[in-house]
Amino acid sequence: MSEQFEPNIVAFLCNWCSYAGADLAGTSRTHYPANLKVIRVMCTGRINPLFVLNALQQGADGVLVSGCHPGDCHYMEGNMYARRRFRLMKDLLEYLGVDSRRFHMSWVSASEGGKWKEVVEKVVDEVSEIGPFEQFKREKINW
Amino acid sequence: MSEKVLQKANWSSFVQALADARELWFPVKDGPIYKFAPYSGDVDAGLEEYAYSSVPPKAVVLPQTETMFLYQVGDKETSLPEEKKEKVVLGARPCDARAMDIVDRVFQWDEDDPYYLENRNKTAVIGLACNEPFVNCFCTSLDGSPGSTQGLDVLMVDLGDKYYLRSVTDKGSRILGDAESALEDASGEGSQAEEIIKEAEGKIKRSIDTEGIREKLEEGWEAPLWDEVSRACLGCGACTFLCPTCHCFDIQDEVEGFDGRRCRMWDSCMFGEYTLHTSGHNPRPSRKERTRNRISHKYRYYVEKFDKIACVGCGRCITSCPVNIDILDILSRVKEEL
Amino acid sequence: MVDLETIRKKAKEIVSREDVKHLIGWRKGTFGYRVTPYWVEAPEDAEELVYSPLCNTNLATSLTLAEKLPLPKGQEPDRRKTALLVRGCDSRAVVQLLTERGVDREQVVLLGLPCRGVVDLRKLKDSYPEDNEVADAEWKEDKIVLNVSGEKKEIPREEVLDDHCLVCRYPNPVEADETLGEKVEPWAEESHPGVEELENASFDKRWDFWEKEFERCIRCYACRNACPMCYCEDCILDRLNPTWIYRSNNYSENTAFHIARAFHLVGRCVSCGACERVCPAGIPLGKINQKLVKEVREKYEFEPGTDPEGVPFQASYNPQDQEDFIL
Ligand code: SF4
Numbered sequence: 001m002s003e004q005f006e007p008n009i010v011a012f013l014c015n016w017c018s019y020a021g022a023d024l025a026g027t028s029r030t031h032y033p034a035n036l037k038v039i040r041v042m043c044t045g046r047i048n049p050l051f052v053l054n055a056l057q058q059g060a061d062g063v064l065v066s067g068c069h070p071g072d073c074h075y076m077e078g079n080m081y082a083r084r085r086f087r088l089m090k091d092l093l094e095y096l097g098v099d100s101r102r103f104h105m106s107w108v109s110a111s112e113g114g115k116w117k118e119v120v121e122k123v124v125d126e127v128s129e130i131g132p133f134e135q136f137k138r139e140k141i142n143w
Numbered sequence: 144m145s146e147k148v149l150q151k152a153n154w155s156s157f158v159q160a161l162a163d164a165r166e167l168w169f170p171v172k173d174g175p176i177y178k179f180a181p182y183s184g185d186v187d188a189g190l191e192e193y194a195y196s197s198v199p200p201k202a203v204v205l206p207q208t209e210t211m212f213l214y215q216v217g218d219k220e221t222s223l224p225e226e227k228k229e230k231v232v233l234g235a236r237p238c239d240a241r242a243m244d245i246v247d248r249v250f251q252w253d254e255d256d257p258y259y260l261e262n263r264n265k266t267a268v269i270g271l272a273c274n275e276p277f278v279n280c281f282c283t284s285l286d287g288s289p290g291s292t293q294g295l296d297v298l299m300v301d302l303g304d305k306y307y308l309r310s311v312t313d314k315g316s317r318i319l320g321d322a323e324s325a326l327e328d329a330s331g332e333g334s335q336a337e338e339i340i341k342e343a344e345g346k347i348k349r350s351i352d353t354e355g356i357r358e359k360l361e362e363g364w365e366a367p368l369w370d371e372v373s374r375a376c377l378g379c380g381a382c383t384f385l386c387p388t389c390h391c392f393d394i395q396d397e398v399e400g401f402d403g404r405r406c407r408m409w410d411s412c413m414f415g416e417y418t419l420h421t422s423g424h425n426p427r428p429s430r431k432e433r434t435r436n437r438i439s440h441k442y443r444y445y446v447e448k449f450d451k452i453a454c455v456g457c458g459r460c461i462t463s464c465p466v467n468i469d470i471l472d473i474l475s476r477v478k479e480e481l
Numbered sequence: 482m483v484d485l486e487t488i489r490k491k492a493k494e495i496v497s498r499e500d501v502k503h504l505i506g507w508r509k510g511t512f513g514y515r516v517t518p519y520w521v522e523a524p525e526d527a528e529e530l531v532y533s534p535l536c537n538t539n540l541a542t543s544l545t546l547a548e549k550l551p552l553p554k555g556q557e558p559d560r561r562k563t564a565l566l567v568r569g570c571d572s573r574a575v576v577q578l579l580t581e582r583g584v585d586r587e588q589v590v591l592l593g594l595p596c597r598g599v600v601d602l603r604k605l606k607d608s609y610p611e612d613n614e615v616a617d618a619e620w621k622e623d624k625i626v627l628n629v630s631g632e633k634k635e636i637p638r639e640e641v642l643d644d645h646c647l648v649c650r651y652p653n654p655v656e657a658d659e660t661l662g663e664k665v666e667p668w669a670e671e672s673h674p675g676v677e678e679l680e681n682a683s684f685d686k687r688w689d690f691w692e693k694e695f696e697r698c699i700r701c702y703a704c705r706n707a708c709p710m711c712y713c714e715d716c717i718l719d720r721l722n723p724t725w726i727y728r729s730n731n732y733s734e735n736t737a738f739h740i741a742r743a744f745h746l747v748g749r750c751v752s753c754g755a756c757e758r759v760c761p762a763g764i765p766l767g768k769i770n771q772k773l774v775k776e777v778r779e780k781y782e783f784e785p786g787t788d789p790e791g792v793p794f795q796a797s798y799n800p801q802d803q804e805d806f807i808l
């Protein structure tokens with residue numbers, strides 16, 4: 001399966017760092033896997049954990065949340081709240097049986113096009129290893 | 144009417160015969176509760192341990208979630224869900240069958256509700272008389288009985304090493320016919336069954352005299368009693384979702400990619416947003432009005448429309464209420480204080 | 482501990498005060514082991530108060546359940562206070578509410594009671610089936626004495642106590658205007674029963690367990706409504722625009738509901754167990770909540786509802802918060 005399986009990964013990127021970082025990777029013509037569906041938000045602090053949940057329900061095989069390094073958040077501390085929040089969201093998902101490789105968080109700054117590539121590769125590799133997410137995906141149950 | 148006997152030793156072949164002829168629904172233990180689920184082939188699952196199902200068998204004819212029609216987003220065409228199968232419910236308690244009879248009227252008094260009626264008409268119910276009524280049963284106060292046959296197609300009574308079965312409707316006779324090979328003709332077990340039922344009636348400890356409640360509910364609309372009895376209420380859906388006669392539903396659209404469905408799901412008048420208007424106005428703004436509605440619907444509005452009380456005395460709302468809001472307590476206070 | 486007469490006497494005194502509207506406590510229910518929250522309006526009502534191991538609701542919920550309806554024109558709001566009996570967990574809930582500004586300390590009078598744990602009706606009913614007769618119970622050292630129709634039965638406490646109470650470390654109120662009786666000696670070390678077992682299982686085993694549990698949920702939301710910390714006026718579970726969680730009942734939506742509910746209680750759950758006790762489907766909600774309680778405590782040294790001056794967990798951060806999970 002892993003031969004053909006192309007994971008579907010939803011990435012929530014903050015506008016000011018990670019989105020710009022991804023952009024830089026693009027404009028510098030860095031090659032990285034195209035499995036990501038990027039959703040730009042203003043700050044990681046704006047990412048409701050329900051987004052992650054909903055992405056998984058709606059067909060994501062993995063989710064990535066990425067924002068500014070500590071101290072660099074455009075809104076000073078949005079990423080600090082996000083760090084707590086997603087640490088625990090990850091714990092909760094894992095506790096319920098969602099493989100730890102499905103959910104990731106990263107700090108990628110506007111100048112880290114190279115790091116962005118590494119992060120994406122790692123996330124795509126890990127999700128490819130475990131295969132499609134089926135556990136609580138919405139699948140026309142009893143339609 | 145046919146009278147049969149099922150030796151418990153033949154239980155599995157009986158169950159298998161039913162399951163071969165129709166989709167069989169059976170009370171299944173799920174964690175600490177029982178609920179009706181399609182028979183899985185587990186022939187050992189008997190009814191010995193089962194007392195009553197926390198989730199009533201109304202869920203078979205009025206599923207908690209039900210597709211009404213399917214569509215493609217952006218397209219005008221709609222299609223209907225798959226046709227429903229012929230079903231048989233085995234082991235419903237007599238009150239739960241009487242409750243179906245009550246719900247039936249709601250779904251056909253003005254417009255026929257095709258979803259419900261299709262399901263209901265295709266469902267046969269084999270009831271199991273209650274040899275040992277439960278703590279909060281009060282069916283005998285509402286013209287019911289642990290051996291009532293109203294709404295049933297077949298009544299089954301546990302006689303220890305065997306069951307006595309009696310068909311009540313033609314459908315019931317046909318069902319017994321399907322399982323004929325597992326059954327024997329009855330010879331005098333009928334009177335034994337009657338005795339057991341009579342004895343069971345005597346074991347019911349709770350009761351209410353329903354005389355005059357409807358009028359009192361009308362007169363006592365603004366009584367302070369409603370504040371008092373609803374104060375502890377959590378506004379949850381336990382009492383209504385689990386009530387075999389509650390039948391309210393909400394309609395929602397669900398979309399998967401470009402595939403959509405319109406579906407309905409149980410709703411509860413105890414929920415705050417049940418009566419919430421788009422404007423933000425809520426004519427039942429607090430738990431007081433909601434509690435009053437729950438009681439009034441069963442003991443007044445339904446009575447005014449169908450000349451019958453929409454409660455069968457199963458006691459589920461009493462047993463499952465987390466804060467012991469007790470319909471019998473409310474009703475007796477209604478009688479005394481209003 | 483504390484005897485009932487003392488509680489009733491004090492309750493009378495409190496409801497007689499001009500600045501107090503009513504006192505919320507418990508009274509006997511209508512059958513079996515049931516006890517129900519009770520509003521003492523007048524001094525004589527206090528005679529009905531009970532306090533026993535059967536008092537299994539969290540009274541702090543009564544504070545947040547009370548609807549704040551618009552008043553008819555010209556009518557002055559009733560500014561009198563609400564008095565509340567609080568044990569350890571009730572008081573922790575109030576404290577947590579204080580830190581969230583969910584409750585105004587000036588508006589409540591807290592009458593503290595030491596507690597030795599409440600029974601889990603499911604455990605109790607297994608060995609001592611519930612009957613119509615209204616039963617009584619009391620704490621007696623390490624036993625619980627059941628009194629059913631005049632017949633007394635002594636049961637070891639650990640046999641019937643709610644799992645949350647078995648490991649409760651706050652049996653005495655953490656905040657009260659006055660606490661009656663003698664403090665009890667806490668009996669438990671920190672532990673989170675049932676959590677480790679799942680932690681040690683494989684991902685697949687965990688999901689097998691939870692899928693079955695969540696699938697059974699009927700979405701009655703009794704767990705949410707019984708929880709003192711679930712008091713959002715516009716709960717995410719009811720919201721339709723957008724509909725985050727579909728209302729259809731199946732393992733997918735039910736799981737989403739359970740994750741959302743549990744997550745909203747991160748750093749807020751005071752481990753009272755009310756949610757699990759009210760669930761008509763017997764879903765082990767405590768096993769989810771306790772996992773998060775454990776993580777919050779181990780990773781962030783935060784314990785909800787213990788510091789009235791504290792800052793809500795998810796509305797604060799520490800620059801040193803761990804981030805080894807971040808790429
Ligand atoms: S109102 Fe209560 S007792 Fe009556 S049928 Fe419904 S659940 Fe049963």
Ligand code: SF4
Pocket residue numbers: 375376377378379380381382383413463464465466467468703
């Ligand atoms: S009466 Fe009981 S079961 Fe019904 S909504 Fe109120 S608290 Fe829930």
Ligand code: SF4
Pocket residue numbers: 697698699700701702703704705759760761762763764766
């Ligand atoms: S109380 Fe139980 S059945 Fe009801 S919504 Fe909560 S978990 Fe589900």
Ligand code: SF4
Pocket residue numbers: 707708709710711746749750751752753754755756757770
């Ligand atoms: S989640 Fe459950 S245990 Fe935690 S505070 Fe709410 S009711 Fe109590």
Ligand code: SF4
Pocket residue numbers: 705710711712713715716717718741742745746
């Ligand atoms: S589940 Fe979440 S949104 Fe709903 S009441 Fe609880 S905390 Fe509020």
Ligand code: FES
Pocket residue numbers: 014015016017018042043044045067068072073074075076077078079
């Ligand atoms: S702006 Fe990038 S994390 Fe806040």
